[in-house]
Amino acid sequence: MPATALSKRSIEDLSQDELSGKRVLVRADFNVPLKDGRITDDTRIRATLPTLRYLLDRNAKVILTSHLGRPKGKTPELTLAPVAERLTELLGREVTLAPDVVGESVKSLVLGMKPGELVLLENVRWYPEEEKNAPEFAQQLADLAEIYVNDAFGTAHRAHASTAGVAQYLPSVAGFLMHKEIAVMGKALEAPERPFVAIIGGSKVSSKIGVLQHLINKVDRLIIGGGMIFTFLEAQGLEVGKSLVETDKLDLARELMRAAKEKGVEFILPTDILVATGINALAAEATVSVNAMPADLMGVDVGPQTIERLKQALGDARTVIWNGPMGVFENPAFAEGTRAVAQVLAERTSQGAITIVGGGDSVAAVEGMGLADKFTHVSTGGGASLEFLEGLELPGVAALNAK
Ligand code: ADP
Ligand code: MG
DSSP, X not given: OOGGGGGBOBGGGSOHHHXXXXXXXXXXXXXXXXXXXXXXXXXXXXXXXXXXXXXXXXXXXXXXXXXXXXXXXXXXXXXXXXXXXXXXXXXXXXXXEOSSSSSHHHHHHHHTOOTTOEEEOOOGGGSHXXXXXXXXXXXXXXXTOSEEEEOOGGGTTSOXXXXXXXXXXXXXXXXXXXXXXXXXXXXXXXXOOSSEEEEEOSSOSGGGHHHHHHHTTTOSEEEEOGGGHHHHHXXXXXXXXXXXXXXXXXXXXXXXXXXXXXXXXXXXXXXXXXEESSTTOSSOSEEEEGGGOOTTOEEEEEOHHHHHHHHHHHHTOSEEEEESOSSOTTSGGGOHHHHHHHHHHHHHHHTTOEEEEESHHHHHHHHHTTOGGGSSEEOSOHHXXXXXXXXXXXXXXXXXXXX
């Protein structure tokens, strides 16, 4: 965990004078899902509103930049026009879409802005220089503004021109969304209230190695769920049938269990499992003990005994980080483990515990159950929150000014 995470400047550290009448470049994550040119989910746009309203209230000139999809050069289909339209509705203020990202036309447009106006630059990934973090391109972006605000936590793990490079040329601070992400997760990792419990699930050990290795040094209890359960069970010599197993990670699994023992971390694996013919089966064939998994079936969710054990392990937790669903939750027949964990955590939150959910699928599961607002924090960044939990320094955070 980079010790600097909590020590970055945020927009609240800027005085009224530093913002009033100033051109402020805001990196947002407007990479929204689109269908036939229409936005199907505007969560990411809404998430940036507190930062935008704060800047507008202080008479800033707000210049917005974001990527959208993966364009190869100037792809007119991947325009931010739908975002400009939606943002105009949400803010009740005209958001002008710039004809380009950088260049003379954009420069003159932003130089003509009045306080309280908004301009949205076109898709920053129209320029390959963005992902290459080309210094000249970063400088061109910086030339448009006087201050830089990064509110795009979801892309903070990428060292791109608009997420990191630009910060070299301007005073650079975190927006509200970015600040909340690094403050809540940073506190949990640096100074958690204990007991501190992590629940790590999802499909594969391989995608969570870094998180497991980092958190094992931090937590009091580590709960394993999802497809990765079976690599740990096989590593203990158990039959796991047709379950997902990464045979090249068996040694690593044994190492992690040994490390937990050494450090006095309670390592909690399921004791019973729902087994089925496949992830799309209509129902489970049976609930079995982990010592008696049939050779011809696969594990798809944790069983009721395990759920009781998890409730117990979470009952007195003061800080909980959850990354990765407990089972194949997309199938309603195998969603119970994930639902139970979500419900216990919602309850723990209401009793004062700090609860954090990260990971694209885990967040989707919690949202699908209508429980997202019952957690202390639901991270907006899949890959970024994973890297944060691995203790890696995110380039987009590192680039911001220290307090
Ligand atoms: P996140 O996006 O929250 O980090 P992952 O991407 O690591 O989570 O994993 C989510 C996927 O893991 C889901 O699609 C889910 O169906 C799958 N999964 C969970 N349990 C199992 C299991 N027992 N067998 C196979 N896949 C599983
Ligand atoms: Mg995922």
